[in-house]
Amino acid sequence: MRKYLPQYLAISPFFLLFGVFGLFPMVFLGYLAFHMWDGIGEMKFVGLDQFKFLVTDDIFWLSLVNTLEIWVMSTVPTLFLGLVIAYVLHSSIKFTTFYRIAYFVPSVTSLVAVAIVFGSIFSSHFGLLNAVLEWIGGGAVPWLTSEWGIKVSISALIVWQWTGYNAIIYLAGLQAISGEVLDAATVDGASRWQVLWRIVIPMMKPVILFTVIASTIGGLQTFTEAQILVGEEGGPGQSGLTMVLYLYQQAFKHNDFGYGATIGVGLFLVVLVFSIINWRLVQQGERP
Amino acid sequence: MNRRAFLALMGLAAAGCATESRDGMTLWMWSGGLSEKSLEEATTRFPGLRPLKAGAQFKAKLMTNLAGKSHVPDITGLKGEDISAFFPNAEEFVDLRTLGADRFKPQYLDWKWQQGVTAAGRMIGFPIDTGPTGLYYRQDVFERHGVKAESIRTWEDYFDAGVVLKQDASMILNLRLVYNMVMAQSKRQLVDEKKQYIGGDDHVRHAWDLAIKAHQLGINAAMQDGSPDVNAALTTGEVASMIGASWAAADLKAGAPDSKGLWRVAPTPGGAANWGGSFLSITKYCREPEKAFEIVTWLLTPEQQVRGFLELGLFPSTPDAFASPDLRQPDDFFGGQIIVDTFAESAKQVPVAYMSPWEPRLAQLFYDELANVETVGKPPEEAWRDVQHKARRIADHVGLT
Numbered sequence: 001m002r003k004y005l006p007q008y009l010a011i012s013p014f015f016l017l018f019g020v021f022g023l024f025p026m027v028f029l030g031y032l033a034f035h036m037w038d039g040i041g042e043m044k045f046v047g048l049d050q051f052k053f054l055v056t057d058d059i060f061w062l063s064l065v066n067t068l069e070i071w072v073m074s075t076v077p078t079l080f081l082g083l084v085i086a087y088v089l090h091s092s093i094k095f096t097t098f099y100r101i102a103y104f105v106p107s108v109t110s111l112v113a114v115a116i117v118f119g120s121i122f123s124s125h126f127g128l129l130n131a132v133l134e135w136i137g138g139g140a141v142p143w144l145t146s147e148w149g150i151k152v153s154i155s156a157l158i159v160w161q162w163t164g165y166n167a168i169i170y171l172a173g174l175q176a177i178s179g180e181v182l183d184a185a186t187v188d189g190a191s192r193w194q195v196l197w198r199i200v201i202p203m204m205k206p207v208i209l210f211t212v213i214a215s216t217i218g219g220l221q222t223f224t225e226a227q228i229l230v231g232e233e234g235g236p237g238q239s240g241l242t243m244v245l246y247l248y249q250q251a252f253k254h255n256d257f258g259y260g261a262t263i264g265v266g267l268f269l270v271v272l273v274f275s276i277i278n279w280r281l282v283q284q285g286e287r288p
Numbered sequence: 289m290n291r292r293a294f295l296a297l298m299g300l301a302a303a304g305c306a307t308e309s310r311d312g313m314t315l316w317m318w319s320g321g322l323s324e325k326s327l328e329e330a331t332t333r334f335p336g337l338r339p340l341k342a343g344a345q346f347k348a349k350l351m352t353n354l355a356g357k358s359h360v361p362d363i364t365g366l367k368g369e370d371i372s373a374f375f376p377n378a379e380e381f382v383d384l385r386t387l388g389a390d391r392f393k394p395q396y397l398d399w400k401w402q403q404g405v406t407a408a409g410r411m412i413g414f415p416i417d418t419g420p421t422g423l424y425y426r427q428d429v430f431e432r433h434g435v436k437a438e439s440i441r442t443w444e445d446y447f448d449a450g451v452v453l454k455q456d457a458s459m460i461l462n463l464r465l466v467y468n469m470v471m472a473q474s475k476r477q478l479v480d481e482k483k484q485y486i487g488g489d490d491h492v493r494h495a496w497d498l499a500i501k502a503h504q505l506g507i508n509a510a511m512q513d514g515s516p517d518v519n520a521a522l523t524t525g526e527v528a529s530m531i532g533a534s535w536a537a538a539d540l541k542a543g544a545p546d547s548k549g550l551w552r553v554a555p556t557p558g559g560a561a562n563w564g565g566s567f568l569s570i571t572k573y574c575r576e577p578e579k580a581f582e583i584v585t586w587l588l589t590p591e592q593q594v595r596g597f598l599e600l601g602l603f604p605s606t607p608d609a610f611a612s613p614d615l616r617q618p619d620d621f622f623g624g625q626i627i628v629d630t631f632a633e634s635a636k637q638v639p640v641a642y643m644s645p646w647e648p649r650l651a652q653l654f655y656d657e658l659a660n661v662e663t664v665g666k667p668p669e670e671a672w673r674d675v676q677h678k679a680r681r682i683a684d685h686v687g688l689t
Contacts, residue, residue, distance in 0.1 A: 036686075039351045040377040053685055059678075119516055126520040144515065145663045231514060233656055236663035252348050254649040255373055256686070 032261035039255050050262040060263060062238060063246040064270065070151055070226075070242065071219035074158035079211055081159070082166030087196065089167065090174045100171070103164030115157060115228030119144070122153045122229070147239040150230055154240055157225050162218075166211050173207035174200065213278050220271055223248065243267050312336035313580060316361040318346050321566060322416065323596040326587055334583050347373070354380055354571070362574035363584060368565045371404065371413050372643040381412040382570040387581040389414065395590065399640040400605045404567050407481045407642065413567025414584050417593070417602035419533030420635035421469065421561045423554040424540060426547070427623060429457050429528040437554040443470070443498050446557035450507030457528040458509035461518060463499040463658040466508075469531050470495035471651070472561035478651060478679070479644035485683035487650060488676050499658055500668045510662040519543035531556055533563040534603040534631040541621050549620065553627045560637035565605070603631060610635070646686055653678050 033050055035043040054060055089099055106114070121128045122143035130140040143149040177200060185195050201208070223244040226234060232249055234241025241249075243263065251260025313334070317327075319341050327339045340361070342349050347370045353360045354377070366374065374380070384404075389411055393401055396415050404413030423446075425437055433456065435449045443466075450459030460466060471477065474495065478487040486492070502508050509527045511517045521527040523544040530536065540551065568588065570580045586592070590609040596602035597615055604610060610632040618624040657671040 038373075038376060040354050040374075040380060049685075053681075057681075123516040125511070125517040125526075127516070142663070145510070145512065147664060231512075233652060236512065236659045237666075238656060252345075255351070255645075256649075259685070 029261045029264050032258055033265045035258045035261075037257045039257050043258075046258070050258055051265075053259065054262050054266055059238065059241070060243075060246065060266065063234075063241045063243045064266075066151070066234070066239060067220060067222060067242045070154050070158075070222055070240075071216070073151060073155035074162075074222075075212070075215040075219055077155075078159045078162050078166055078215065079208070081163045082211070083170050083208075085163065085167040086170030086174055087200070089171055100168060103167050105164070106161045107165040109161070111161070111224045112228055114161065115225055118153065118157045118160075119229055122149075122156075144230060145236050147237050150235050150237075150239040154222070154225050154229055157229065158219070158222070162215070166215075169207060169211055170204065173204045177203050209278070209281065212281075213275075216274050216278060217271065220267070220274065243270070312338050313363065313574070313576065313583065314361040315339045315363040315583070316342045316346075316350065317365045318342060318344075318367075320600050321365050321602075322587060323592065323599045323602070325599065326592045326595050330583060330587055333586070334579070337583060346370075357573075360571050360573040362571060362576075363580050364569050364571060365416070366413050366567045366569050368403065368419070368567070369648060371567055372645045372647060374412065374569075375406045375645050378406045378408070378410045378412050380572055381410075382572060382574065382577050382580075384411040384414055384570065384581065387570075387577055389581075392585060395606050395608065397605050397607065397635060397638070399562070399638045400565065402640050403643065413569050414588060415605035416566045416568055416588060417596060418605050418635055418638075419535055419562050419564035420603060420631045420638060421472065421531055421533050421556045421563055422627070422630050422634060423529060423531050423556055424536065424551055425529035425554060426457075426525050426550055427552045428550045429453065429525045432456070437552065440554060440557050443558045447502060447505055447507065450502070451505055453528055454505075454507055457526055458521075459507040459527075459529055460502055461509055461511050461521075461527055461530060462513070463503055463508055463510075463662050464513070464655045465531055466502050467495050467499040467654060467658055468563070468651075469556065469561055470498050470558065472563055473556075473559045473639065475639045475641050477641055477643060477647055479646050479683075479688060481642050481644075483644070483688050485650075485679065485688045487654075487679050487683075492654075493672075496654070496658075496672060500661065503662055503668070508662055512659060512663070523547050525550070533565075534627075535564060535601055537619075537621070537627065538601045549623050551622050552625055553622060553630045555630060556634060560634040560639075562635075562638040565603070603635065607632075607636065646682075646688065649686075650679050650682060653682070 032043075034045060034047060036046050036050075037043045085103065089096060089103075124130065124140065124142045124145055127143065129143065134140055141149055143153050181199060181203075182195060185199050190198065221244050222242045226240040226242050226245050227248075229235075230240035232245070232253060234245060244267065247260050247263040247267065250256045250263060313336050315327075315337060317339060322339075331337050331339065346365070346367065350361075350364055350366075397418065400415045400418050404415060405411045423437070423440065427437075430437060430449075430453075433452050435452055440446050440449055446459070453459055471492070474491050476486060476489070476491050478485065478492065480486050509521060511521060511527070518527075522530065522540065523546050525547070530540075532539075537553075541548075568584045570577055570584065574580050588605075590604065590606040590612075593602070593604035593606055593609045594612045594614050597604055597609070604615075609615065610628065615628045616626050617628075619627050653675050657666070657675040660666040661668050661671050
């Protein structure tokens, strides 16, 4: 033990930080979910009351549905566009570095700043998008005051932010495919389309699965986009109220930390279900 | 550096984090909450006073430190909308009456004073500023339609005027504002002193019905607070009036600068009300409560409150300050009107109302359903049933009767 002390010391920062900011909050969350607590005063043990309140809470189920809808509406276009962009980038040779930087910039831009800009684009009466729509002869759409408008706006923001990031990952995946394989296919008479669908995509499967898993974990935790675009209440009809936004609202706005923790447990279970589905998909992928 | 020295340094750094310096007197405030000049003068007058701007998410930060029982400020600001949330934990703060607060009571507005006192009579907040409301309106739009602001006394008058303008402009931004103001004019809120949910009673139904009436008359723009549309609509005159607190004047000037000179202020339809305004509190972790109380009372004398108004538009909680010639200045944004007079009149008539800790949480349900009515066309009766159902559930959940 003494002999390896320096090594243990070297790896300790991760475990210390994980313990304090990862493990402890997780355990405490589970403990808190069985209590009523306003953040300062005494914690009161209430057994399963919080969970009973959770399963009968229409707003919680609404937030779950909202989250899933926004997740699908954002992830599918993000990954599709990412793949298309990566394929185009891979084929062209000029200015590759420029494009890579340009596509990566959105994912490192401050989310709050982006959301404020998107708020101006999607605003109903004086927004940029509606001005364009009216100019080309379409009617104005109440983006931030109607159920689907809100979801489309939030999804559009996520798509804008993460398409480039996924494109870069796909690009790396594409570059790992040996040129010989592609050349062989071309020599055998495969069209560009066939090369993409029959060779590139199957070989990219592990990379695609990685991006799907990453988007799932990110998508189920959507928070800032909704909070800035439509506010802490999730906007009209609470259509932009995601699970994490609901958790935040209950715990930090209404000081109901016990119930906030219970929502956290609910979120954990949902993520767990999706992780199992993803895991099964990966398993299937590995079987020939 | 050898390894031993490095480890020793690490140990020192860790120890440094753990020890807490308890010298001096810390004062937490958000920016714009107290006059900078007053704070500066206070730091020279009371050596050891260290004002700190805690910034955004103020309540969450204060609660975190109170829960952690460390680095808790000696003196802290509490926002009017947050103070009742601290009532269940009032023992975290010094009861200001034990420090002789009652001596100062006659100088301050009574209803404001009462807001800092819990149902059990413990005084945890000393009045900083208030938010008396008024009717901000567009003189040009009103004139074009022959509407006279002076003749608007009741909500019905206000709505009638709205119908006259209807072709040209909306009278109100959204239904929430109507509901909010009618409730602010009421002596009773959603929960009473006996921890009883009264959100289904007539006074609430009255506020709800007035909001719904505005919707049925079609005089609402259905623009939700904080949306970028609001400023544009106020600039163009598409929305011709706004009921707001005194501090909304600053928002209006910042958000709709091009409409300078076109605005005026009239008394709130239906009677005086208050929206916002803050308090200073002394926490139980303060080592020298007497000295802290001396600082608090010095910072909030009528003279310092005049400074706060001139610098930041903080409306005084002391009637003596209203009469100051420094306050009673004509305002060009409002066509040279002395708007302070209108708000001062309102400030003297605000009803005393008990604010329970659950008020913001329950009120939100009403806001949400009103937004549903005006933006997604939910039938009002269904919205009322839903809001009562949800409010009752939460009332049971948090232990109200």
